[in-house]
Amino acid sequence: xxxxxxxxxxxxxxxxxPFEKTAVNNVNLEIEEGELVGIIGHTGSGKSTLIQHLNGxxxxxxxxxxIDGEDIWSKDVKLRDVRFNVGLVFQYPxxxxxxxxxxxxxxxxxxxxxxxxxxxxxRIYNITDLLGLGRENLKKSPFELSGGQKRRVAxxxxxxxxxxxxxxxxxxxxLDPKGRDIILEQIKEYHRxxxxxxxxxxxxxxxxxxxxxxxxVMNHAEVFCYDTPPKVFMRADELTKIGLSVPQxxxxxxxxxEKGIDIRSDVYTTEFAVKTIKEYIAEHRRxxxx
Amino acid sequence: xxxxxxxxxxxxxxxxxxxxxxxxxxxxxxxxxxxKKGEFVAVLGHNGSGKSTIAKHMNxxxxxxxxxxxxxxxxxxxxxxxxxIRQHIGMVFQNPDNQIVATIVEEDVAFALxxxxxxxxxxxxxxxxxxxSVNMYEYREHSPSQLSGGQKQRVAxxxxxxxxxDCIVMDxxxxxxxxxxxxxxxxxxxxxxxxxxxxxxxITHYMDEAALADxxxxxxxxxxxxxxxPKDIFSQVEKMKLLGLDVPxxxxxxxxxxxxxxxxxxxxxxEEECADALYKLLA
Numbered sequence: 001x002x003x004x005x006x007x008x009x010x011x012x013x014x015x016x017x018p019f020e021k022t023a024v025n026n027v028n029l030e031i032e033e034g035e036l037v038g039i040i041g042h043t044g045s046g047k048s049t050l051i052q053h054l055n056g057x058x059x060x061x062x063x064x065x066x067i068d069g070e071d072i073w074s075k076d077v078k079l080r081d082v083r084f085n086v087g088l089v090f091q092y093p094x095x096x097x098x099x100x101x102x103x104x105x106x107x108x109x110x111x112x113x114x115x116x117x118x119x120x121x122x123r124i125y126n127i128t129d130l131l132g133l134g135r136e137n138l139k140k141s142p143f144e145l146s147g148g149q150k151r152r153v154a155x156x157x158x159x160x161x162x163x164x165x166x167x168x169x170x171x172x173x174x175l176d177p178k179g180r181d182i183i184l185e186q187i188k189e190y191h192r193x194x195x196x197x198x199x200x201x202x203x204x205x206x207x208x209x210x211x212x213x214x215x216x217v218m219n220h221a222e223v224f225c226y227d228t229p230p231k232v233f234m235r236a237d238e239l240t241k242i243g244l245s246v247p248q249x250x251x252x253x254x255x256x257x258e259k260g261i262d263i264r265s266d267v268y269t270t271e272f273a274v275k276t277i278k279e280y281i282a283e284h285r286r287x288x289x290x
Numbered sequence: 291x292x293x294x295x296x297x298x299x300x301x302x303x304x305x306x307x308x309x310x311x312x313x314x315x316x317x318x319x320x321x322x323x324x325x326k327k328g329e330f331v332a333v334l335g336h337n338g339s340g341k342s343t344i345a346k347h348m349n350x351x352x353x354x355x356x357x358x359x360x361x362x363x364x365x366x367x368x369x370x371x372x373x374x375i376r377q378h379i380g381m382v383f384q385n386p387d388n389q390i391v392a393t394i395v396e397e398d399v400a401f402a403l404x405x406x407x408x409x410x411x412x413x414x415x416x417x418x419x420x421x422x423s424v425n426m427y428e429y430r431e432h433s434p435s436q437l438s439g440g441q442k443q444r445v446a447x448x449x450x451x452x453x454x455x456d457c458i459v460m461d462x463x464x465x466x467x468x469x470x471x472x473x474x475x476x477x478x479x480x481x482x483x484x485x486x487x488x489x490x491x492x493i494t495h496y497m498d499e500a501a502l503a504d505x506x507x508x509x510x511x512x513x514x515x516x517x518x519x520p521k522d523i524f525s526q527v528e529k530m531k532l533l534g535l536d537v538p539x540x541x542x543x544x545x546x547x548x549x550x551x552x553x554x555x556x557x558x559x560x561e562e563e564c565a566d567a568l569y570k571l572l573a
Contacts, residue, residue, distance in 0.1 A: 043438060043468045148337065174384070174465045176336040176495045178534035203468050206539065245469040248498070248539040248561055255565035261572050270543045274550065280572055 001069055002030035003165060003197050004054060009063035011049055023049040025221040026063070031199075031214075033164075036191045038208030039201045041218030042243055047201055050218065051167050054199075055086035068164060084113055087163035091170045093154035094147065102145070102153050103138040109161040123160045130193065131156050131186050148179040152186070159190060166190070167199040172207065184211055206247045209233070209268040217244070234266040249273050294457045294489050295325035295348050295379075299357035302343060317343045319512040320357070327456065330483045330490045332500035332520075335509035336534040341493050344509070348459045348491065349379040362456060377406070380450030382460045386442035389449075395437075396421065396430040399448045406453070420452040421445075423486065424478050440471025444478055451482070457489035458482070464496065476502065497524070497536045501559045508533065525556040540564035547571075 011024040024046045041047045052058045053065050056072050056079045065072050072082045099105035110120045128135055131152045142153050172180040188211055191198045202208050215232040217224040219242045236250045253267045263280050267273050302318040318340050325331055335341040346352040347359045350366040359366045362378045392398035396417050403413045421427040424444040443463055450458055464472040482488045500506050506523045508516035510533050516523055524537045527545040538559050547554040558564050
């Protein structure tokens, strides 16, 4: 069964005013449990509005949202439980840190869930180790930490609630390449260890291509496609046409095809590019001029 | 060519902690660099490498503890000349929302000119020219709150352009923008450099942006560790990775092919060059 399901989900902002705008238009989506989904789409494509529906921050104008089979807006479902099951990490989450120690900040969510102190401690240690925050930092004020560390503390607070679904809105925005790789690796490790469902909004096709098991592309308030990375990148041509920046490597292979070389166009990582080139050469019985 | 920025053996640390009296770590250690008039220089380095700190020395926001910085020939330690320096060396920061002060686009662009006491007629002309140069003229009567991040950043840049600077120092101007906003801002930066001859110092994390520069300076732990044209810098793939930096995907592909015994040129940094090279290999 799908852990996340939407049925004809539609949301219109500022109904009845000159600013009326449909941000999500008739979206039907089924996301299976355990996927690591990369969500791509340019600003205004509806991706932020869509994710805010998944833990009930926004009520659909029409249509339904099911989490784990339950309609989150039905009378029998408590929204509070939905929010414990679906953890949402906003952009620049480090701005939301407020507690006086790192420990207390991570504990904030679990405490609100009514967990006992022992369980909270266990979860904090687990997540601290997983994110490489260093247990010695738990007593520190979060404001003594570097920007990248602060962001990981903020993400840890949501991970410690052990939600069935974790959604992160651009978790790498504004970080340097090293900081970006650290956070993406840790999200991948969290996904591997907890086997939970993770949704990650990103502007970087390169990042999404490396980590996601599925890619959701939003365009003009609608789902453009939802599929595995190779299948999505097979449509690289169309992706470029809707204004998305496909990985540099993908553009190179599209250019090769234009030059008349019959090579596959679903190439999106450097490793895969090397493999594809070797296969092509082998097929055409040409030795590399090594 | 004339130097617009000259840094000589610059050392910098923030003041000691008043409570503990603990000495702060050195952020810049003996940094020397020159930026020539009309150049487009990108500065790379991971967080904490000192790249933003050196940028803030260029228009006297920070003054070296040791060493000297001359901006347009003026010693930045000369407090009496601070306004001269800042009129000629403008600065654009990461967050567009923190740089916009007025409620109407053209008023925001005029802000510095009003402070400088530029006459009304002259001001009108400079504001219009500045907005046109960043392609935001049609938005002159809009409220900044209705603009996208990329548009806001271009308004912030127009505010600097209106001062007719010789040089603009940009500290990660595209970090908070989406790919479309990034493209708009980069296009503007290149135009200002090529068509208007404004010197650009661009601090960035994006390797594709640095690839467009005339020269790249790489910083690590408060020192300059590499300097050269983009092709030469990015071809040193291993060294860049050790420094916690990336190279363009196409350069990495060439590097991997070379390691696998193909004759591949790691000086390739653009998609076109890469496609041409692969075409030769495959056709």
